Amino acid sequence: MPLTFALDPAMTPALRDGVLDLWTDVSNAGGSVGFVPPVTREDIRPELVKHLAAMTEGRTRLLVGHDEDGQVAATAFVAFNTHRLMKHWVWLYTVMVHPRHQGKGYGRDLLAAAADAVRGLEGIEAIRLTCRGGHGLEHFYGSCGYKEVGRVPGAIRVAPDDDRDDIIMLLPLG
Secondary structure (H helix, E strand, C coil), X not given: CCCEEEECCCCCHHHHHHHHHHHHHHHHCCCCCCCCCCCCXXXXXXXXXXXXXXXXXXXXEEXXXXXXXXXXXXXXXXXXXXXXXXXXXXXXXXXXXXXXXXXXXXXXXXXXXXXXXXXXXCCCCEEEEEEECCCCHHHHXXXXXXXXXXXXXXXXXXXXXXXXXXEEEEEECC
């Protein structure tokens, strides 16, 4: 069954905990979402709080996908630029699909829902995101219409002697 997406849902304790659980599960499954396993909910909570604060301030929006059981199954945070010369594009952060839903096409659905949501925002012409090299994520994003526009070799250190490229991807919305 397809996910049901909502942009800017009411931030209830259940939703907050669902996002926290998703982020923890994705991280512990090896997902490239800012952490290296093993992590706990308490490791991730401060990062989530930063995102929630940015949402409260109107700098970030949350797209959530719920599965058929009503569980948080996918998320992406849309962050606005504050630089006066870069307000025509947004960042997509913390793009996640729960490991139990991998292989169902939900990642593509999430990216399509994000693009649709961003297309509805006045003056936004493109979405940028970064991904960690070494997992082939740039190929997945490329298959969803994103183009690699930059790469910083070895910018992400996931462990001693394990540096990964920081890959910058762009999706023009025109």
